[in-house]
Amino acid sequence: MSLLNVEHVTQQFGGLTAVDDVSMQIEKGELIALIGPNGAGKTTLFNMLTGVNTPTSGKITMETAKGTVDIAGKRTDQVAALGMSRTFQNIRLFSEMTVLDNIKIAMTHKSHENFIETMLRLPSFYKTEDAIDSKSRALLKDFNLDPYVRSTAGSLPYGLQRRVEIVRALATKPQLLFLDEPAAGMNPEETADLSAVIQRIRNEYGVTIILIEHDMSLVMKLAQRIYVLDHGSMIAEGTPAEISQNAEVVSAYLGGEVVAEGK
Amino acid sequence: MKRNIRSNAIWLAIMIAGFVIMDGLEAAGLINTFIENAIVTVGINIILATGLNLIIGFAGQFSLGHAGFMAIGAYATGIITQQIASPLGFWLSMGIGIIIAIIAAIIIGVPTLRLRGDYLAIATMGASEIIRVIINNLKITNGPAGMFNIPQYATWPVVYVMVCITTIMIANFVHSRAGRAVMSVREDDIAAEAMGINTTKWKLAAFVFGAATAAIGGTLHASYIQTIAPGDFGIMNSISILIIVVLGGSGSLTGTILAAGVLGIIDTVLQNFGTLRMVIYALALILLMVFKPGGLLGRWELSFKKVNKKKGAPAE
């Protein structure tokens, strides 16, 4: 069984069909890109997969330690607890809190919260707190964010905020990580850093990654497989080489010179 | 671990010192009934406002219904201590008040906490007014006339101890996983959900916790003042608790305590001004807000932890 199985999902908003009968299979350990012109329904699809929206029809299942779980209809936080995490197109950090607290919040759902323990400050409370603290710091250090541990997240430069957001998503210990346009608004140097970060997450942390991206050079460099969405429908699926030769994809991108330069 | 013990010891020392000073002044006869009344009122306001700050400042849920939960605690005590006139009855009434307030908070919170911002404020205000209208029309609460001669078990030491206990509980809640979860809802609820935080649950937790402390405040108010009427728990009373929270800095418990104290002093001083009192109070309020828009302390907290010393976050 694939890690994530998407079968014929459709999402309608009133009369508008944003995502139309889309299917995809994501295997464990893959790095997948989801591309398509603006308004193709990529983020809508992400929102369905992560439980923000419930699909109008279709089935989404995920393989977890506890067997196959149906995602559709679950709350976002339940989906996150199953091992799916994400970043957002417009960065959504807890901007008035410290970078460290941002990471700690992502670890909250893994630790049991006991009211009595918290109120009475029992030793077990400190034990869990200290464990979260050191794990968060270690994770930040691993991505060279340790100098910013105490900084207010919203005060960081854009590129760093992106990185904090990705690390925060990683802190939930996901099996599957969705990145929504992580390179948007980045300069080439920042994009290069980002691509290193993404590869490390996949290789060292063993997380399966799906990313939406417009930066084709990044997509061609990172992705093993690419799904192409246009007007809500999946028009193509294949390796970067196959996709860059695909006539339908090229026409969807009007000329397709962007795709061609990839390889 | 060690730094925690040290900081907790300092807090304990401050609390004991406060008690000893108060006790000494009382024994030396330096505190008359008028001043004691003012100090106890400040204490009760601290309990009410820290609870509301948890809801507004930390969880970011704009509730304007605090007086309703306070009324529940006050009436529970008024009714029960008239039947069981003993300290046991008093504590029992506090417990029952808390339980009823929690149930009411769940009934009100589950549907309304889906609303956002000002819509939530107006809905909770409405809910609180409904509680007041019910109290106004019940026999057991003696209707609009209210209740008199409630036995006084809430002496100043009782209030003092309760102020310490509720403040510790709220501070412990805020500085924990629970507190971080609640604050993440305030910062960005969509991101919080995506990080596995059950936002509905944590919003409700803060709301219920705040309501429970409001009930404690109500119990102490009823038992100390000895007279309560539905009119004591109207919209304007919810607003005066809100003023303490915003004036101190929403999101700062230290600020709330400071603001309750400052307002207590202003109130005491202004007693001599007769009818001008409220005019000056209103002007002071406007000026404080215009010149200190983030509240007295913003989100700054007094802390004795060396490592965890937080810089004051810039005011919103």
Place this chain on the structure above:
Amino acid sequence: MHTIIQQLINGLSLGSIYALLALGYTMVYGVIKLINFAHGDIYMLGAFWGYYVLKFWHLNFFVALLTAMVFCAILGVVIEFLAYRPLRHAPRITALITAIGVSYLLENGMSYLFGASARNFPQAIEQQNYHIGGFAISNIQVLILVTAIVLMLALQLVIKRSKMGKAMRAVAVDQDAAELMGINPNHVISFTFALGSALAGAAGVLIGLYYNTIDPLMGMTPGIKAFVAAVVGGIGSIPGASLGGFLIGILETIVQAVGLSAYKDAAVYIVLIIILLVMPSGIFGKRTKEKV
């Protein structure tokens, strides 16, 4: 059935007053997202202005009405300039507390300067009761309803047709973008306060005539009810505020008429909560779902 229709007629008068007040709330909220807590007190000051004009200068009722509107408009602009403008970029809750402070100031300032006691509003227009098809209606009720409707139509005209009205709508949608288009938001906000306060002033004079009694605290409860009306109608929406005002006024009158006057406030809030649970942004409010 007869009673209900009779109460509907009575409720229209109270509803007109709430609607006029609710319009002020909704416009100010639409433009600067502030619950202008002092709005009910502007209405009180309008009533007092009318009282002095009629009682000591013995002027015509309509002169009182119009001058009260002008007086309140100026007052609204001055209050916005002194108390709210410095807080334009402060947290919204700070501005709300300031508005509460202004409300306290107006209420207590009036009590201090002019005395807290209630006084009788001069009967500038003698009450006459008409009986049409078995229903009683007074000339004052007709006057209130007609004045309110005329003012609402005039407001609608100003907002839809005038340049300032268009600027107002632009600022309500996106202040920064409006500014880039050359609209001075300060002018627009002042104008909004002037319009809203003028309507409140008119409502104050009308209620004085209707209830015959005014006092410095008279604005508190109607102020809150009118805000509830604005929320029920969908805050920010002009037709919503009118509808909400009439709805709340009629509801209150009917609950009172069936002998449940002790529960009339509760009824208003229950309706409020139910409407919000079904329509989280009120009847005409735009439902904005946050984009992810």
